[in-house]
Amino acid sequence: MWKKISTTFMDHLKVKHKLLGIYLIVTAIPILMVGAYLNYGTREIVLKNSISEAESNVDKLELRLQTIFNRVTSIADMLYINQNMKELLENEYASTLDVYNAYNRYPVFDDFLKYYDEVDTIQFFMTKDMITDSNFIYADSMIKQEAWYQEAVSKRGKLTWVYMTEHWTGNQRLALTRAVYGQSNDLLGVLAIYVSPDMLKSVVEAELHQVFITLDHEIIVFDSKRQHIGEKPSFLVEQPTNLENYVIDREFNSEQVKVNVHHFRPDKSLESTFQVSTLIPIEEVMEEPNQIFSRGFLVIVGALSISIVLIGVFIRSFHKRIQKLRRTMYQVAKGNFQMKQEVGGNDEISEVYRDLATTSQSVQRIIDEVYIHKIKEETWKRKQKEMDFKMLASQINPHFLYNTLEMIRMKAVLNKDPEVAKIVKMLSKMMRSALERTDRPVPITEEIEVITHYLEIQKLRFGDKFTYQMEIEEDAKAYHIFPLLIQPIVENAIIHGLEQKEEAGFIHIKMIEEDKSILIEVKDNGIGIPRDTLKEIQKNMVNNNYHSEGSRIGLHNVHQRLRLYYGEKYGLQMDSIEGLGTTMMIKIPKITSNHL
Template sequence: MNYLSQLTRSFTNRKVKIKLLGIYLAVTVIPILLIGFYLNYSMRNVVLNNTINEVDANVDKLEMRLNTILDRAINISDQIYISDDLKKVLEQEYDNNLQIYNAYASYPIFNNYLRYYNEIENIRFYMTKEMITNSQFVYADQETRNQAWYQKAIERQGRISWEYMQDKWTKESYLTLTRSVYGNNRELLGVLAIAISPDNLTSISKSELFDVFVSLDSEKIVHSKDPRYLGEHPSFIKKADIQDQESIIYDTEFKQENYKIYLRSFKPSKTLANQIQITALIPIEDVIKDSRKVLYNGFLIVTICLIVSITLIGLFIKSFDKRIYQLRDAMNNIAKGNFDIKDRKLGGDEIGQAYEDLVVTADSIKELINEVYIHKINEEQWKRRQKESEFKMLASQINPHFLYNTLEMIRMKALINQDQEVARSVMLLSQMMRSSLEVSEQPILLESELKLIKTYLEIQKMRFGDKVNFSVAVECDIQDYYIFPLLLQPIVENAIIHGIDREMETSMIEINVYRTADNLVIEVKDNGVGIAPERLMLLKNALDASEDTAQQSSGIGMNNVNKRIKLYYGEAYGVDIASEYGIGTVVTLFLPSEKGPDSDAEIIDH
């Protein structure tokens, strides 16, 4: 209940236009989008399931045809395995090669099989007995005996094994049945190899719509429409340990596209160790392309309808919100005492009627105020203006011209008395006072600000004598460069007050102006006592602190300069301070850089 109350209160506190838009989204846009996503997902699944069912039926046919081909090779191997004529040819001793050729000719069964069964590509018998080799009878030399398929056939002692191996004569690779053959006394006569015709495998899968791969033991692809994949590892097979007659479906990525994989695994008859996998790769995007087009068209229609409806509700909300704000502003003006409300036509509904009533109310209040308070207000205003006039008359008695004239009179008397130092001091003070009194919030030339700083330093030099020296170095063109007034004066004043070491014979104040790639930099250096690390940390923190915090810390003038720079130029600019205790302090101002040719450094030393 508390959660429901908080939700209700939060909704109540929202603006009316937010409420209207939220309700529209909740009851119209969101349900339509959810229904669209549901239909898209459901249709996608229906299309994919139909395709998978079709593929399942095709794979059933493909498995049946493939088993027919493999069974043909298995039956041939059985007949050869039990053939007494073959054993007689291999066990008999021969005196010359002619007798061997005659023996081969008396056993034409290999040629008969190749002639009548197009499922078979070739038949090779690798003999252990060293005899003359022809196209079917091949002597198993040491190289052949070292091959894995030959050794595996011997280890299985007459049981059928399937290999994807290269033919000795054609150098082509075939799906091959291998089987060791023994004599009547169980002596090894050789290994039989029956290769399956690739053309026959192609004929059983050429009508398939999708890519179909036949692999052996999930290790090598033995048939594919694309010959580039023959002999390759079937990377799209994720479960190599599936059981006989098991079919699985899963998603994977192949050739940088998303596929749904239909995998069927089975064992050929009379085979113990090998499994054949038939894999159909279903490209998801191609399958759902047509249905997606229909859905896209549907989404387009829905989107157009939503755009029209959102536009209409937006126009209504905008008009409603505008009239509400006009009514609210009128009420706010009345609350603040401003009863001059424009007579607007906000329509004939409740909002327009409320505004008309508010105008009548404001007029009534104005009449009442005029009757009771106008005379008293006018009297108080007259008295205040009288006081202001008296104050201005008093202030005008002492004005800047009077001050300048007085200082000029003092300077002239000093010149008459031949006191040059006093005369110069008065002149500098007059210049500085004139510049200070003319300061406004408008930017001034940087040259003018530097001139004021030089005047200030001249006065300080006259005050401290040779104990204080200064230099101003301008290392770039600052013509027509404007800054806010009194940015440098507080920094230089701090250097005089806090930077000068009273025990040093000569204190130096250096002002350097130069440009970097991004900034105009103004440095104020002194060789005074420096700042202790703890104090320096406080000053740096104050530069980054809020207004209230900064006012509570020291360095108010520097904080003020930093704040003015950031407010006018941006957060990328400001003031930085660096100091080493006992060595000196450097305060740096970073201002925006202005493009312009560099000029020779102008150095003023005193």
């Protein structure tokens, strides 16, 4: 019989039915039984642990509250014997100014308010009619009729804890009161030290359950939920015979709760007592175990259903991914290395697909490199031929040009024309410098020399209608700059800014050193540029696809060279006002000979 059942189960049923049956027998039923046992036991344990935890927490709360109240008591003692305060209150003052100065000389409460977080504020209700401020208050007839005032006076210096109204804000606060007497045993007033609600909040804010602090079983002075402050604590045992701690069952806010109560009496408090109570709502505590009990069975039933769905999803996903991998391998085998399909996941199938994709990319990269290499090789050969031609021309043209200019200069000297000789000499130096330069940084001093020759030629050309000024910091001369960056800007200023100006023209070149950069400013007083034209020029300067017209080295080329040589954060900035002139600003990094 067993063999027949085994054979039927293993040989004739489908795989999904076999997996489902094994899952139910081996996993589902044991989980149901164990889950029921654990959930029932958990419900009992949670209630006991909640009561035990509440007991431990209330012990801690009691100790912390004792510390707070004892510090307030210590402050009351120190103020009670404070001679400065008594001297302040007993002295006679001729004017209001004398009273004000006396307050400033004896800041009695400032240190306590500054260094003791347990205190919210301190107020002294004086019997003497003096100036009232935030701390010293004249006890008029209305204040003297207050119950807390009369109780403090009747106890003649004994400490009393009360729940009273703060004089200035009108808020209800827990306070320690004490009558203070002078040297001749006359009443100076009543001291009231208000306990900080924030400090009480900090003591109970980490508690899971609602915590109450009550005074003399009569009034709730603090509620962690701020709902019942100032009310009578109905959840306490009325007039207990002793101060022992206890746990009782009560109904509070229409729900059953367990109340854990601790009594304590602050130091030097003869009559006042405090109660710290934690309310443990039974339904709330048992809500989570009950939910866990219900959800546990739902999860198990859901897991059984989901497992069946997941098996079907797994089989379908596995088949689909295998088919994608097979089709991709077929495309690669046919020579198509552009793999469009993707196989997600991080299992063995996805790893095989990624390895196949890496192989295809490597093959495609090798093909591309061979193709690009051939293109570059052809381009290099063509450029090589052009360079050979230019080198041949460069061997002839410079010598011919230099010799011709030198001949003209000597003719001018022989003909006693020094001005022409000077122009030809500067032009010769400019041409020699331009033709002999490579596309590598040169000392700034060399670039300044070329610009000076150019400006001197222009000055001879325009005569009195053109002047210039160069302001170069000495420290900036120690650096290098790529050639032909400043001269095109100067030339642009003369051609487009000064040639069309009827009045005298002026160019100011300024070079200053900053933290990590050098700023070069070329400023002219030419005709300026209209706003629309200026915007178009600025737009073309940053357009990588824009090309200067003709053979002129335009502002676009200078800006692109700056960004190519130095990086994206460097370049050329342009500003102009029509009729007043144009300012060009070049920003370059500091480059020394050590960085070339």
